[in-house]
Amino acid sequence: MNKLFKPPWLVLNILVLLSVFSFILIGVAAITLPAPEGGMAGVSLLGCLLGFFLMGAAIAMLAIIGGIGGGVIFSPLIMGFTPVDSLIARSTGLIVGVFSGLIATGTVMRSGLANLKMVIFLCVAFGAAAFTGALSAIWVASYLGDTGEALVRLLLGILITCMVIYFIFGGRKIEWPKIKKSDKITIALNLRQPYYEPSLGKVMVYDLIHMGWLFLSILIVGLISGFFGMGAGWAMVPFQNFIAGAPLKVAAANSVSLVGMGGSIAIWPYFMMGALIPLFAAPWLAGTVAGGLAGSLLLVRIKAGFIRWLLIALMGFSAWGLITRAMAMFHWINPTPYWLDFSILALLFLFAGTSLIKEPNHD
């Protein structure tokens, strides 16, 4: 009981109380104050704000447990199943990704798990590339109009499909890669940093290799992240793990910090051209921060396998929505009926459920 009144639980409790109080106040105001003539009903406004807050919290929890950025869930879902303009969806997706990264940064930096020197080194590449990606997104929207909207959805749908396939077949990572000797860049930049591994009860000192290649890979990841408005944890964790040989936990910790740092550069082109709508972004941001904090404290015991299959189902559904919506925008097919969308969702959850049960270490 006492731990609830001590940090970090105390901070979470205060934030939850503040959120509840805020939404009670918003609810009372929205219901009692007269809506302007021709405007949406107060109850609908409350529904939007509360719904976005709760969905933001759920996405952040899933993202933190699944080890990916929140934007990779948000942007495809919004672009695949709502008529929301893709630049608004992508800018808000970046906000969700950046803030789920920032709220996790505090914990991983203070514990020493994240390597700030490595994050700063890689952010020079990631930030510049993500900024260029964001500018490219605006350029495409400016000059290609509806064709650009459809093209972006189609490309994102294909990208998400590839990620789903990777999550299904290539999800195995090396927890502690064995590296004999660090490369020259690692030694020159003094990138090694020991950390305490509680599961082994010992201090881990790790070597890193191929930092030049990792730097180049992060450039490509940054471009994709800025262009599609999503975090890049899905790529940065395996890249750091496979290419540079960073321990999996260190790679994940660096990744969230890097998304928070680099995304802060990529968000501004969207902000400056008016694609970010403050009242649309604010409930998602607040939900992401509250959910991210709660996720890191409350849900650590949930089995990673369960979340992995849940993400596969959700991302598969997003990919379906994005590709069919793009094809409808190109007038290649008619818009898909709701019964077909829900059937696909049910099939994906059935597939995820049976795959989870079949996993060797499922109990």
Next chain:
Amino acid sequence: MTEDRPVAPLYNRIYGQVVYWITLSTCVICLIGIIISVLRPEDTALNPYFTFAMIFEGVSGPEIWKILHGSIPSIHSLWWNELFTGDGLIIFGLTLGTTVVIWGLIPTIYAFARNGVWGYAVLSLIIIGMILFSASGIMKLEPPEPRRDNDTQPSAEQVSSGWNSGSLTCPTTRSLT
């Protein structure tokens, strides 16, 4: 055998602390901003009662700004001049949150310098420079033109005279509300 936990380097701890607390503050500021927007909808840049309807009609961000606010404002002058309005406060929160890396890196540079890690102090300055460059809007692209082949996009005439879509009718700018 259990070994003593190494303390995280000073620069790690400083950066983590600053980012953590400012991110939490951003969340609280945005919540207050939402409350003010709903309590005083006529006094905020984008009237919330019309904003969401337009978003779900597929209207683009720049068009929403033009219809409800009259023009796409300079983001920094909006929060500076209208800090105590709903959107002003939310934009201030977003600005604070998306520049948190600057506020985190400034004391971190000091910690790097104290440890003699000058290379990272320089790299941190480069990242601060990149954020400032991005946030300054020096390299700004023009917003997309309204898409004429989409029924939900308002035409230039609709923008200038107010927009009517389905059951929703909204005045051109808040000055007319």
